Amino acid sequence: MRPTGSLLACLTLGLPTASADVIKVPDQYETIQAAVDVAVDGDVILVSPGVYTSAQEGHVVLVFEKTITIRSAKGPEATIIDGEDARRCIACIDCKDGTIEIDGFTLTNGNSTSFDYDSDGESSYWENDGGGVLLHNNDDVRIENCIITENHTESWGGGIFDYKNNHTAIIGCTIENNNGFVGAGVANYEGETFTIDSCLIRNNDAEYYGGIYSFYSPDSKVVNSTITHNTSLQSGGGIASDLITLENVIACENIPDQILGYWQNNGRVCLSNSCDDENQDGIPDVCQSDSSDGTLNVPLDFPNIQDAIDAASYGDTILVAPGTYSSTDSHVLNTGGKPLTIRATGSPQETILDGNAVMPVVVCTSGEGTTTVIQGFTIQNGLSNYGGGIRCVYSGPVFRDCVIRENIAEYAGGGIYFDNSNSTMTDCVVTLNKELGGGVGGGGIYCRGGSDVTLHSCLITDNEGYIGGGLSINRSSITATDSMFINNIATDDEYPDWSGGGGITGYEADLELNQCEISNNYTSGRGGGIDLAAQSSLTAMNCVISNNVSTDDGGGIHSIDSTMLLTSSTICGNAPDQIYGPWTDGGQNTVEYICPNDSGACCISTWVVCEISDEFDCLRFGGTWMGTGTTCEESACPSQCIGDANGDGNVGINDILLVIAQYGATCP
16 A cells, blocks of 8 residues: 555655756666766766776766765665776765765775876875775765775775865765775865764775774764774774764774774773674673663653663663654664663553654664664654664664554665664564665565564564565565565556565575465565565465465566475465466465455454454454454454443543443343
8 A cells, every 4th residue: 555644745855856857877878977977966866786887097986066966776785886996986076065975886996096187287195095985175975875895095095085075974884895005994184074974894904094094173973883803004903083083883803903092982982802792782792881770761860762872871771651752863762782671661552753754763773782672662754765764784683562654765674674684573563664666675674784684473564665565685584473464565656567576575585484474465566475586595384375466477476596495385366376486395285366265354452453364363463353254444443442332432421321321231
């Protein structure tokens, strides 16, 4: 189903304005540089998957005196700018009166060489810096969701060199395996405002200052990031600075030291010669403080949840009273790498974390492990490029008894985005979330980068995305038990037949399903229930895959170059067919064009929903079975309000009068 009402008003947030042109590469222009050359301020260059290089001297892409956005359509794994060890990947020079944004690329094999940008016959020293990326004399620069790897310079900034820019933000990037003379990962010099946020900076090697170098920048900070295994032959293996602010930062096993120079600790900073983490909680053991038995109450002790998190010690419990909690920050809740239990004292319907359609709601990007637990909340109205409701990157928190609903992502994971994360979700509902179709799908949940996620007793329903309406798995693993994927949609308005996996899609994915139901999902492409490709594997036991619809092949399951093992499962009522592609019969399977008429309405009071299910699944999820053949439209689900005899949602005199009037009656 498509969102209606107030949710539709949110769908345009984050999209280019009407005055901006979208220039497509290679559809309209064969190279990124050709598109940049014709672009004007405010334009968006949308780059399809591929490897992009150039024969020109000095760079693959040069943005000069323009404020534009260059964005990949499918993310950094699929969209690569390759310097071929002969030129840097990207240079942005003299871009004023606006923002220059680079989003979603792998930038690799860059090598800075002599180049004369201003045609004065000489190369200034800075023109030879920045093996991967050179940023100079710009007003506002954002490098987001990029992988910057294996770049080289004989000078400053093997991965990135930032020089005399007013505002630079590097967000959600992995910067690894670069080398240079000064600042192999990132070098910042004389910038006004310089921020590294939610980044992993590792395995960079320099003569001086391996991971991060930042000098003569009055407002320089690193937040929510990990700096590890960087090396310098001289000093400053991890971070070197004359003054830098650190908040929620782990710097460990950098050689010869973790940090050199002056820095300000804004809290949650871990500096360690060892990254050993025997208890697998995401925090190096040497940084652990004694576990506390403290309990913090919101709003009794702290007015909002983030303040309580910031004040909490490792091992604390934060109890949150019923209410709606929002934020004026960039998120509603960021756990900051702390092992904490954050638990609602009321039901999810009573305790709401609300992004107000302007920010992601829950952010876990600092190595959280299984000792970080979020329980009992509704997480709603989040908006982000990646993970509108929940964003987990290099982390593994536990979610219990949560409802993730009505969140939007521009590119991936409308409800939840997992990147290199190993989370467990139990008794959760993911519903009415949407991925807008600009990226890689996952209306409900998106998993990438080697994530290993477990779903237990979860309901994934009424979500919509480009591919994988309920769940999209990219080079990751999912284990789902006692869970339902129902009424999800995968479609794309511009290229509908490119879509797939109404319920679930997998690319190089490992999917294990046990006692799960995948029903009533739809795609305009292939695989109404499940779509598998690129050496994916599916193991399903005691599952029902029914009444899914695809416009292309594989109404129930569609599989190409993948393996399937089905055991004791029912695949029925799907259209146009039940299974497309080879599969292994583990025995006791039922594959039928028409399903037995054993479904009906199931009232699940915990989730405040009515779903069509069979009696077994309904009772298994604690629901009230309304009978075979019943529908949600005709079934009055039992009221959750004790004493509400007339079912009007209130307990009052009319209920008393009704009971008096029926007093002494014999009920069947």
